[in-house]
Amino acid sequence: MAENSSHYAIEPPIDTRLNGAIRAFGGIEDAMMIVHGRSCCHADNFLYRVMTAGHNKIRLTGGGLRLRDISTGGHHKLSLSLSATYEQFKPSLIAILSTSVPLMMGDDVEGVILKLTEKIPVPIISLPCPGHSKNASLGYDMALSSLCDYMEVDGHRNQRSINLIGLKSDNPYALSDLMELKRMLKDQGIVVNAVFTCDTFESLKKAPDAELNVVLGGEGIGLAKKMEEMFDIPYKVVSYPFGLRGSVEFLESIASALGIELDHRSIETERERLKEKLERVYGFLEGIYNLKTAVVGESGRAFDLARFLNDELCLDVKLLGVTSANVETARRRRNGDYFEHFLKVEDRLHLNEVAEPMNIELMIGSSLEAVFCKENNVPLTKLFYPTIDQVFISDYPIAGFRGVGNLTELVLNTVMDLNR
Amino acid sequence: MNMRRQVRARIYQPVAMLVHAIASMPAKNAGALMAVNGIKDAVPLIHGPPGCANLRQMNSFNVSNPVRLAPCTNLSEIDVVLGGENKLYRSIIDLYHRLHPALIVVIPTCPSDMMGDDFGGIVEKAKKEVGCEVIYSTGESIPGRPIGYHDVMCSVVEQLLLPKAPFPKMKKSVNLLNFPIDVNKNQFMDLIPILNEMGVKVNKIGFYNTHLTDLYELPKAGLNIVDFPSPWIEKMKDQLGVDYLAASSFGSDPDSGNPFGIEGAARILLEIAERLGIKESAERVIEKKKEEAMETCGDLREKLRGIRIAVLDGFSFGPAITLVTEFRMRLEAISYRSFFMRSHGMSDNAYNQLIEMDIEATRRYGCEPKVLRDPTPEQELEVFKDRGVQLIVCNGGIARYNEAGIRGFNGVNFFMQSMSIGFDSTMILAESVIEALNTPIKKYPLVNMIGKDVQEPNLIPHWKKLGVIWRTIAEGGDGGCLYG
Numbered sequence: 001m002a003e004n005s006s007h008y009a010i011e012p013p014i015d016t017r018l019n020g021a022i023r024a025f026g027g028i029e030d031a032m033m034i035v036h037g038r039s040c041c042h043a044d045n046f047l048y049r050v051m052t053a054g055h056n057k058i059r060l061t062g063g064g065l066r067l068r069d070i071s072t073g074g075h076h077k078l079s080l081s082l083s084a085t086y087e088q089f090k091p092s093l094i095a096i097l098s099t100s101v102p103l104m105m106g107d108d109v110e111g112v113i114l115k116l117t118e119k120i121p122v123p124i125i126s127l128p129c130p131g132h133s134k135n136a137s138l139g140y141d142m143a144l145s146s147l148c149d150y151m152e153v154d155g156h157r158n159q160r161s162i163n164l165i166g167l168k169s170d171n172p173y174a175l176s177d178l179m180e181l182k183r184m185l186k187d188q189g190i191v192v193n194a195v196f197t198c199d200t201f202e203s204l205k206k207a208p209d210a211e212l213n214v215v216l217g218g219e220g221i222g223l224a225k226k227m228e229e230m231f232d233i234p235y236k237v238v239s240y241p242f243g244l245r246g247s248v249e250f251l252e253s254i255a256s257a258l259g260i261e262l263d264h265r266s267i268e269t270e271r272e273r274l275k276e277k278l279e280r281v282y283g284f285l286e287g288i289y290n291l292k293t294a295v296v297g298e299s300g301r302a303f304d305l306a307r308f309l310n311d312e313l314c315l316d317v318k319l320l321g322v323t324s325a326n327v328e329t330a331r332r333r334r335n336g337d338y339f340e341h342f343l344k345v346e347d348r349l350h351l352n353e354v355a356e357p358m359n360i361e362l363m364i365g366s367s368l369e370a371v372f373c374k375e376n377n378v379p380l381t382k383l384f385y386p387t388i389d390q391v392f393i394s395d396y397p398i399a400g401f402r403g404v405g406n407l408t409e410l411v412l413n414t415v416m417d418l419n420r
Numbered sequence: 421m422n423m424r425r426q427v428r429a430r431i432y433q434p435v436a437m438l439v440h441a442i443a444s445m446p447a448k449n450a451g452a453l454m455a456v457n458g459i460k461d462a463v464p465l466i467h468g469p470p471g472c473a474n475l476r477q478m479n480s481f482n483v484s485n486p487v488r489l490a491p492c493t494n495l496s497e498i499d500v501v502l503g504g505e506n507k508l509y510r511s512i513i514d515l516y517h518r519l520h521p522a523l524i525v526v527i528p529t530c531p532s533d534m535m536g537d538d539f540g541g542i543v544e545k546a547k548k549e550v551g552c553e554v555i556y557s558t559g560e561s562i563p564g565r566p567i568g569y570h571d572v573m574c575s576v577v578e579q580l581l582l583p584k585a586p587f588p589k590m591k592k593s594v595n596l597l598n599f600p601i602d603v604n605k606n607q608f609m610d611l612i613p614i615l616n617e618m619g620v621k622v623n624k625i626g627f628y629n630t631h632l633t634d635l636y637e638l639p640k641a642g643l644n645i646v647d648f649p650s651p652w653i654e655k656m657k658d659q660l661g662v663d664y665l666a667a668s669s670f671g672s673d674p675d676s677g678n679p680f681g682i683e684g685a686a687r688i689l690l691e692i693a694e695r696l697g698i699k700e701s702a703e704r705v706i707e708k709k710k711e712e713a714m715e716t717c718g719d720l721r722e723k724l725r726g727i728r729i730a731v732l733d734g735f736s737f738g739p740a741i742t743l744v745t746e747f748r749m750r751l752e753a754i755s756y757r758s759f760f761m762r763s764h765g766m767s768d769n770a771y772n773q774l775i776e777m778d779i780e781a782t783r784r785y786g787c788e789p790k791v792l793r794d795p796t797p798e799q800e801l802e803v804f805k806d807r808g809v810q811l812i813v814c815n816g817g818i819a820r821y822n823e824a825g826i827r828g829f830n831g832v833n834f835f836m837q838s839m840s841i842g843f844d845s846t847m848i849l850a851e852s853v854i855e856a857l858n859t860p861i862k863k864y865p866l867v868n869m870i871g872k873d874v875q876e877p878n879l880i881p882h883w884k885k886l887g888v889i890w891r892t893i894a895e896g897g898d899g900g901c902l903y904g
Binding site: 007008009010011012013014015016018019037038039040041042043044045046047048050051055056057058061062063064070077080081083084085088089099100101104129130131132133134349367368370371388 | 474
């Protein structure tokens with residue numbers, strides 16, 4: 001199997017710096033983002049934001065550059081956008097994400113910010129995000145790291161308090177996952193101080209109060225490193241807690257880093273609850289044994305989900321396709337024995353060419369796998385970004401202890417569906 | 421159109437409205453991809469970096485129906501400096517060998533436009549290496565909306581059709597063409613059996629299972645019947661001698677600008693006959709069909725006659741005018757909310773003119789509606805209740821009216837998904853309205869728990885704020901539309 005597409009014409013996965021930055025800032029509940037560029041850069045990202053974040057949480061607007069602005073510069077439109085954004089939302093933070101056109105024009109974004117400092121008395125962050133800059137994980141990292149400059153240190157540390165880094169609020173089931181992780185940690189006497197990013201700017205500024213930074217799946221490790229450097233807060237990279245084993249390991253890693261003992265009684269209770277649920281579907285669990293499965297998604301969650309599906313649910317993960325890599329990807333790939341083939345997806349057409357001969361019986365992916373699955377008659381469970389044709393408003397975690405039963409249910413219901 | 425797709429389009433419609441006008445405006449590539457998507461054996465090739473292609477599967481023109489393919493030339497930072505011509509050349513060849521399309525349409529992006537790549541030269545060179553047609557869309561100089569659609573279709577005329585001119589002509593033949601939005605596959609389908617009876621040959625229907633070979637056949641027709649006037653249709657007239665008839669003309673005289681309803685369809689058919697020089701023979705057919713339709717609609721008319729309606733955001737464009745003029749429903753009130761129109765960059769002057777024309781049209785049909793301009797939701801409901809309104813022809817937000825005991829009919833949804841030019845469509849409209857009148861009122865809608873904007877009660881305050889920001893940029897920038 002060709003490791004990578006050697007093709008010139010490619011259908012790229014969603015893996016740009018701009019997308020990563022939007023997903024990072026998008027989780028800050030009282031922030032606003034301005035995509036400074038032509039209307040297509042804004043409209044496309046706006047559409048995906050509408051489809052993956054809450055309709056009342058679309059905190060993204062544009063710079064509205066037109067052809068004529070290319071000769072005169074985009075500073076005037078940017079000023080208008082900044083002023084109107086502040087006036088309408090009174091955000092605590094504004095992030096300007098400059099795309100190809102203003103960067104090629106050489107727009108003086110910093111100058112515009114300086115000019116408006118008095119009128120707009122909140123932090124304004126500016127990040128270059130041209131269309132050719134790949135790697136959403138890096139964009140995510142850059143955006144998170146830029147927040148360090150605004151963090152407040154008052155000298156005290158909250159014991160048994162951690163920050164979660166790498167939780168993306170627009171992932172399917174993410175908000176339920178967060179509630180479940182907080183519940184599991186609370187059972188162990190651990191408090192979540194700030195969540196990067198699914199929190200207010202005010203809370204994020206107080207991140208240095210935590211004792212430990214916990215980096216989920218390696219996403220946002222740049223922030224953890226910078227905070228270690230600036231505030232002397234250690235960090236721990238943990239797996240995204242999919243499955244029973246993943247959940248226990250998640251707690252063990254954090255407890256070990258904090259130097260505390262785990263309460264194994266609560267874990268045993270969770271194990272008993274899960275056992276009762278699994279007994280109710282025993283026959284079907286036997287039925288899906290070694291089902292040929294493909295997992296396609298971001299590195300930060302894809303490895304851990306593949307491990308759960310292969311090692312615990314006993315599917316046969318034939319293909320692990322990673323649409324966006326982070327600093328952990330190479331290590332995870334080397335050490336992974338729970339998938340047969342690995343593919344860093346650079347070209348979605350190539351992904352289809354690779355997956356087609358594998359006779360996949362179940363795809364775990366995003367809405368972007370829908371066309372392939374429809375054309376190849378493969379059942380699809382959507383657990384990755386972007387899932388743009390489902391809503392997630394119920395309390396239904398797929399991570400943590402409660403997530404084990406829910407994931408099992410989702411997989412079974414997908415393959416059993418008589419109406420498909 | 422299949423039912424599932426129609427339901428999906430309905431669900432996504434409010435979101436599409438937000439994305440496609442109120443709080444953002446997709447640029448030319450969205451329209452260009454819709455055009456290429458309308459040609460079954462064509463494949464787009466976006467000449468730009470991955471950031472210009474990676475979100476392209478969702479298209480705000482048709483949010484509920486993702487675009488199947490959106491490959492790109494994957495320009496890097498180095499290409500932005502050194503030029504992307506080599507990548508474009510190799511990508512065309514590569515794409516041909518992988519997907520074997522009949523046509524590749526190269527779509528430029530902002531970076532490739534700014535770099536100044538020689539599209540024409542590269543396309544000509546690459547064409548020699550592949551067994552398919554290759555064209556490129558040119559960019560911003562095309563007037564008309566949606567700009568990307570016109571751009572691609574102008575390229576079809578100039579790069580595919582003109583080099584093969586002259587074309588043999590087929591007498592008494594027409595093409596039926598509208599924007600391939602795929603929600604309503606073609607607005608002229610209902611006309612086909614009548615045109616056939618009139619002795620008119622329907623040469624091509626665009627875009628309906630349209631292939632490259634169909635595009636080559638387009639110039640054979642004597643007349644293009646189109647939804648709106650557009651640059652590529654003008655080009656076909658000027659350069660290939662195919663005249664056109666535009667069925668709709670937004671903002672013009674409703675008697676001549678509205679092609680819907682029985683009268684509208686008859687008028688369009690007569691115009692077609694006149695243009696093709698068969699007026700005398702066709703008149704009898706049209707009159708007969710019109711009488712049949714009138715008769716068929718007789719029962720429906722009796723059911724609808726005298727029912728009091730109110731209309732939101734305009735009478736003369738959409739189904740309301742047909743309901744009043746052909747089914748004798750009684751127009752009691754019109755409520756104009758300016759926010760949506762102004763989101764499109766329409767000036768105060770233009771907006772006021774449009775409203776005046778609309779009100780004038782109601783009077784022409786003997787109506788004396790109460791006119792509301794930007795009322796509060798309470799004021800609006802009070803007037804509707806005072807005037808005994810039984811049904812509101814609206815663009816969503818029916819729950820609010822239901823709670824006040826009034827039924828609603830989503831005219832925008834009907835217009836987008838079901839409204840066609842022809843006699844059958846008129847009957848379907850009447851049946852749909854009767855269905856709305858018979859639908860039980862929802863007594864405790866959960867959706868009414870959600871806070872709405874005071875001036876624009878279909879928008880939550882958050883959406884309204886996003887809309888205000890977008891409008892500020894548009895108006896403050898140059899006062900015009902924010903397309904392109």
